[in-house]
Amino acid sequence: MPSTPDDPPGVSYVMPVLNEADYLEAAVASIVAQDYPGPWEIVLAVGPSTDGTDEIVARLAAADDRIRTVHNPGMDIPIGLNRAIEASRHPVIVRVDAHTQLSEGYTLRGVADLTRTGAASLGGIMVATGRPGFQAAVARAYNSRFGLGGGAYHGEHAVEGPAESAYMGIMRRDVIRGVGGYDESLRRGEDWELNYRLREAGHLVWLDPLLRVTYWPRSTWPKLARQFVATGIWRGELVRRLGGRNPLRFFAPPVLVANVVVAIVFIPLHATGVFHGWWGWVLALAYVPPVLYLGLLAAAAFRRGGDLVDWLRFALATATMHLSWGVGFIVGVIRGARDAVDTSRTES
Incomplete structure (x- = not known):
């Protein structure tokens, strides 16, 4: 049956995956539970994991033919995202990280926002959560304005409107490909840099605080320190x-x-x-x-x-x-x- 202009556009969820055995299934389940009325697929960009993630990916893909995989042997997130976008089939791209879970109705509202605002990229609020102990403390730090310096998508009182960047991102595939996709020379900060180029090209980036994403931060002190050193290094590179x-x-x-x-x-x-x-x-x-x-x-x-x-x-x-x-x-x-x-x- 031919589609009509009123049909909801197809959505491709793209997700880089590396050593995510503890979180991957919950992330995928949050996508499957979206109840989006249009066609959708999940494209996993799979790196060389060492914790059993590959077996989980294989099982998920075998159970649902809407879940497909591409290889990301270099492990770099921007390269994996570009490979997943290139393999995608639908006009709307929704980035999802394996450490996250989408809230109910996330996709439906996000796609409606694309139409309503004309934005090329949009996102919502990161809501960090953690298991009792150190991870819960990290989550509280993420959710605190003092913790991450007041970035809009970490804010408890964010206001809808044009934004500097979009957390993860619900994006128009043709526009993302038109600006060259993610910069593959970066290993951190790729979202901010992509949205910077979109804004420089005259496109709108939008924040809708009613879009909520649960994020599971690093669970140990060494992992948190290594993550933030690497993030800081790449932000310094962007300043250069x-x-x-x-x-x-x-x-x-x-x-x-x-x-x-x-x-x-x-x-x-x-x-x-x-x-x-x-x-x-x-x-x-x-x-x-x-x-x-x-x-x-x-x-x-x-x-x-x-x-x-x-x-x-x-x-x-x-x-x-x-x-x-x-x-x-x-x-x-x-x-x-x-x-x-x-x-x-x-x-x-």
Whole structure:
């Protein structure tokens, strides 16, 4: 039967997959449960996993012929996404990460938003969640305005309208391919960079806070630190490429890191009397920002509720995110990203 203009467009969900045995099935189940009235498919870009993910992928694909796979031997997310988009069959692309779950009605509302707004790319709000313990603390840090610096799609009070970027993204396939797809020279920050190019080409990027996505963050301190160092390095690389066209909030963590290093160097010099007199008092101003940061961190932890252990976990997770990102950013700006990899995805 021929389609009509009123038929809902087909949707291709694209998902990079690497070492996601703990989360993949829930992510796919959230897609299958969307109850979208138009045709749809899932294209998994599968990297060389070591945790049994490949067996799960094979089982899912065998059980539902709407689930297809493409190989992503290099493991890089942008390359996997481009391969999945190239293999896709439908005009609407919905990016889904294996660490996420779509809320009920996500696809239907997102596709309606594309039509209503004329946007090329749009997204909603990341709602982090975690299992009790450190992962739950990381989730609270993600959901806190203090934790991730006030980016719109992390905000508790986000307002619908034009946006700088789109979390994951519901996109028009022809437009994405028209600007060259994801930049395959990046290993992190690929969403922001793609939406930057879309905006530069005159396309609209949109935020709808009623679109909600559950995100499962890293569950251990080493993985969180490695993830944020890598993310910071690649943001530093984007600053090298795009200069001041990056938002000012991205410069806060590296400034904090530099200030902390200066304060640590100054402490023994003040204690031994090397810094003294009026200029010693002037140099003591270097201690003010770190002390203010600790105060803000304590206040943010207290506001999140819970007991002392919860506060300490939240403070550790938040400080790890800020300082790791800041260190990575400085490295990325100074020497470029080179071959930096987010080893939290590839190592246990």
